Amino acid sequence: MRNRKTVVVLAGVLAVIVAGGLWLQLKPPGAKLAAPTAVPVRVVSVARQDVPRHVTGIGSVLSLHSVVIRPQVDGILTRLLVKEGQLVKTGDLLAAIDDRSIRASLDQARAQLAQNQAQLQVAQVNLQRYKLLSVDDGVSRQTYDQQQALVNQLKASTQGNQAAIDAAQVQLSYTQIRSPVSGRVGIRTVDEGNFLRTSDTQGLFSVTQIDPIAVEFSLPQQMLPSLQGLLATSPPASVEAYLGADTDSVTGDRLGEGHLSLIDNQIDTNTGTIRAKAEFDNPGQKLWPGQLVTIKIRTAVDKGALVVPPGVVQRGLDKHFVYRVKDDQVEIVPVQMVYQDSGQNIIQGVQAGDRLVSDGQSRLKAGARIEVLSEPPQQIQAANTGPQP
Structure with missing residues (x-):
């Protein structure tokens, strides 16, 4: 009887072992751990080139000579020999009085x-x-x-x-009114046949010089030593004028290129700024008296600088850094910011030709796998928009 029970127990154990073995062989394979997903990014290559440094400001276009034509004797205006908007030269006959x-x-x-x-x-x-x-x-x-x-x-x-x-x-x-300057005739206020008096303050019209022309602008007083050095160079530093009054964007229509001509003899104590003036040749008459423009002055040139777009450099708690591509991963590289503007940054801490992440940094960390998007790495062109040394 005992042997029979033993046989039954052994048979049950054997059945359990066989069933377990069959289950292990027939069960579906378990899901493997998902591999880390590659982060899509865009990259740029570090360029080495000469980069001009600039300072920008808001300026107002001024005529070098603007004269209101007024009568110097009383009498009837018998002739008007110029039209509104006409260009005249010094000595040209403008009008005649009886x-x-x-x-x-x-x-x-x-x-x-x-x-x-x-x-x-x-x-x-x-x-x-x-x-x-x-x-x-x-x-x-x-x-x-x-x-x-x-x-x-x-x-x-x-x-x-x-x-x-x-x-x-x-x-x-005085009955022959001649132009004292070369310039453009403005809108007239009287017609032929009117009686003119020397006490009239309105005048007949104005003559305003257009070419050459000046731009007056203000810069922080800390720029005074730089301006003095730029004015002392031969020839004086070049000044560019752009359409509009937005110092954050000077890539619009360039209205002209002139040179620094003078610095005011005192600093404005209310604003802490120093006024300066630049003179421009204006044959195309793109600069107009009273117009607000953005001026850009080249103050220095960095020779062989390492240049990247502004979006490449990231700011940490106490330092700047970039993500450098190494095979299919990225590494964090601390860099020093030498110079920056709206179009480019000059940095130190990397090598020319290094590929750096320019877009997609928010999902990156050291050692993260990346997938470079299909377009080829960008080349830095921002520095070429300014005047070349």
């Missing part, structure tokens, strides 16, 4: 001069005669002195007549 009254005064002064000159001629002949007679006491000394005084009086009269003629000629010249 000059008949002044010409009559000039003729009268000339006639008076001729009369006094005739009287002076007779008086001088008599003086010469009295001088000869006075030697033999033919005339008294008193008569001779009186004749000498008459001659002096007539000489003074002729000088006064000549002065009156000169004054009348000056007044007559």
Whole structure:
């Protein structure tokens, strides 16, 4: 009986072992641990090149000469010889005022001069005669002195007549209004036939010089030593003017390139800025008086600098760093920021040609696997937008 029970137990154990073996052989394979997913990123190559440094600011375009044309004599405006917007040169006739009254005064002064000159001629002949007679006491000394005084009086009269003629000629010249500068005629305020007075403050129109032209701008007072050095160079430092008044973006339309011409003689204590002026050739008239522009001055050139776009460099708690590609992974490399602007950064701590992550850094960490997107690595071109040394 005991042997039978033992056989039954052994048979049960054997059945369990067989069933377990079959289950192990037939069970579905378990899911393997998922491999880390590669992070898609974009990369750029570190470029080595000469990079000009610039400082930017807001400037206002100013004319070097702007004149309001006003009458210098009273009279009727008889002729307007220029049109609004016309370009004129120094000395060009702009307008004419009725000059008949002044010409009559000039003729009268000339006639008076001729009369006094005739009287002076007779008086001088008599003086010469009295001088000869006075030697033999033919005339008294008193008569001779009186004749000498008459001659002096007539000489003074002729000088006064000549002065009156000169004054009348000056007044007559004022009836011909000529341009004192070369420039562009503005909008006129009077028409032919109006009576003009010297007390009129509005004037006929203005003439404003357009070419060359100036831009006045302000920079922080800390820039004064740099500006002084730039002004002392030969030729002075170049200044570029761009459309608009946005110092964060100077890649718009370039209106012209000029040179630094002067620095103001004092610093504004209210704003802590120093004013400066640059002069521009303006043949295309892209710069216009009163226009607000962004100016860019090249202050230095970094030779053989390592350049990357701004998005490459990341900022940690106490330092800057970049993600450098090594095979299919990235490593964290600390870098030093040498110079930065809106278009590029100059860094130290990497080598020219190193591939750095430019987009997708938010999911990265040291040793993370990456997948470089299909487009080829970007090359740094931002530095080439400025003037080359």
